[in-house]
Structure formats: C-alpha cells, structure tokens
Amino acid sequence: MAVAFTGEEIGLVGSRFFVAHPPIPLEEIRGVFNLDMVSRGEPNLVFCEGGPSAPELRAAVERANDRVGLDIRFDAHPEWLHASDHGPFLDVGVPALYLGVEDHADYHRVTDHADRILPELAARVARLAFLAALDLASS
Numbered sequence: 001m002a003v004a005f006t007g008e009e010i011g012l013v014g015s016r017f018f019v020a021h022p023p024i025p026l027e028e029i030r031g032v033f034n035l036d037m038v039s040r041g042e043p044n045l046v047f048c049e050g051g052p053s054a055p056e057l058r059a060a061v062e063r064a065n066d067r068v069g070l071d072i073r074f075d076a077h078p079e080w081l082h083a084s085d086h087g088p089f090l091d092v093g094v095p096a097l098y099l100g101v102e103d104h105a106d107y108h109r110v111t112d113h114a115d116r117i118l119p120e121l122a123a124r125v126a127r128l129a130f131l132a133a134l135d136l137a138s139s
Helices: 013-020 055-068 087-091 120-139
Strands: 032-035 043-050 071-074 096-100
Touching: 013 087, 043 120, 055 071, 055 096, 055 120, 071 120, 087 096, 096 120
Parallel strands: 032 096, 043 071
Antiparallel strands: 043 096
C-alpha cells in the first residue's frame, strides 16, 4: 500500500489523520518509508532517520543500497524524527524511516524552482525506498 499526505507544513495534518482514522489496522503496517526533500543536496548523499526504532526497515534499506550505492548517513539528525509525516507513525509504534536531505538556501522560498533539483538523486532515493519496501514485504 502506498499513501501520500498533504498538510505537513501546517502540522502533519494528513499523516495525523491517517493514524487517527486508519483504513487498515495500524498493527498490519510493516513499516513506513517517508521520502521528503530528496531532490536537492549533494548528488550522492541522503540522510536516514528512525533506524533505532525500526531495525528491520534500516536493514532493508542497507540491503537495497547494495544495489543503489548512495552515501547514507543514518541517524545524524534525531531532531528530524517528528518533523515530517513519519512522526505520527513513530508515535503509535509503527516502524518508520525518513529519507531526505539537509535544508538548502531555497528551502520554503519562492526561489525553490524545479530547475535546481537533482533528478538522479531523487530517482536513486526513490529506487532505494522501492527496493527496501519490496525486501520488507518479502521477508
């Protein structure tokens, strides 16, 4: 199952609603991979937060990365644990990981234009999450 949320910037509205009114029992959710801000930054670098609370997900990401080859920095930003749509899931005990990059000069500004993204980085992070999700689903 894939789900996309809206309202993150105004208080994680979509993900909080999902957790409060889940269409399936939360205990059936094996894990959440949250991709947020994955297209700006260093060309080969992504940060992954939530590993200590989601060891199966982290292991799946590590195995997937054998095929993707990104420089992944695990748990370098614990302050990000509840700053995006994975937070509400962590709050109720659903394993979740955040994949993203650090803030950039155009973060939340009108100067954040599409011509500044790194499409290859975004594609590689998406592939990483896809392969990790397949790994998790098959285990």
